[in-house]
Amino acid sequence: MSENMDEEFKILAREIIKKIDRKIRSTIKKEPYKLAKTIDIGADGTPTKYIDKIAENVAIKTIKNAEVSVDLLSEEAGFIDNDGEYLFVLDPVDGTRNAMRGIPFFSVSLAIGKKKLSDIEYGIVKNIANKDEFIVEKHHGAFLNKKPVVIPDMPSSEILYSITLGKNKEAFARYLTFPHTLRCFGCASLEMCMVATGALDGYIVSHEHIRVIDIAASTLFVREAGGIVTDIKGKTLEMMLNLDERVSIIAAGNPQVTRSIAKNF
Structure with a gap:
């Protein structure tokens, strides 16, 4: 594991992913008609859909109740300063249109860093549709469903x-x-x-x-x-x-x- 990051930050990241995955699956099953509803304009200037907001709210609540302090950068809320040691970079639903239309190819993406892309030390991408989980840690490799990933040669x-x-x-x-x-x-x-x-x-x-x-x-x-x-x-x-x-x-x-x-x- 990373020598520079305490395990508790990675545990928090995995908890957020798990809870968002559960919330989205439940909403798709129980309230699919709400997914595409526009409810606001996000910090990035684009319309906020119901599915994006409920996923982001899960992350905000989980971080608020966590034992460690982290800042959050997310699509709808923008930057939330919690005087944290690390910044959690979140796309609560990547592939929103796919999710709204029932196309089984959308994810939740979360990375842990500080100021720039090259600072990212840890990341998770979860394919909500098929449950594939991509986890990566800087200098320690990439894993798909806990199995190491190395790019193969293709003709x-x-x-x-x-x-x-x-x-x-x-x-x-x-x-x-x-x-x-x-x-x-x-x-x-x-x-x-x-x-x-x-x-x-x-x-x-x-x-x-x-x-x-x-x-x-x-x-x-x-x-x-x-x-x-x-x-x-x-x-x-x-x-x-x-x-x-x-x-x-x-x-x-x-x-x-x-x-x-x-x-x-």
Whole structure:
């Protein structure tokens, strides 16, 4: 385990994930008609859906009742200062649209750090739909359901990308002509974890769209599994832990894949 982080912080993170998972599953079962209801505008400036708010409220309550003090950065509430030693970076529901429409690909993502993306020491991404749990600890590896994850080698003829191109129509047109198979799943945290497991060879967001809450845990997961996370130009990705910044992203299994993607943008 990390020499720099007390176990109690990791225990708290796992407790938050467990409680959010339980709350969302219960709501989907008992009150599915409420999931898509817009109830507010979040700290990031986007509409707050009922499903996001109830998940975030679970985290806030759990942190408030915890024996350790931690700060929180979350999609709806923004930054909550509890004079904590660490900052918990939370996306209470990544893939909200998937969850609202019954598409079984959405997650809760939580990372523990201090000021910037490279500070992240521990992270959890939980696929709420199928219960897969991705846990990572800096310098100690990435794990899927407690089994070590290392990015496998894949032959170039089998390259599979998940890609979000936004308004970059020229790049989109170019990619349609390439001998690659393309997907778009709508859940950044899980898509990046799929790069780490080898289910995907690359995850691409060509425009400045991604927030740190989306990828704080999964960036460390990819890197600990042996992969690379950069911006769309191939520069090592770094972000401050706040809601102000949005970035492009390439997550890939090796430098060759990163270069082949970056040269097209």
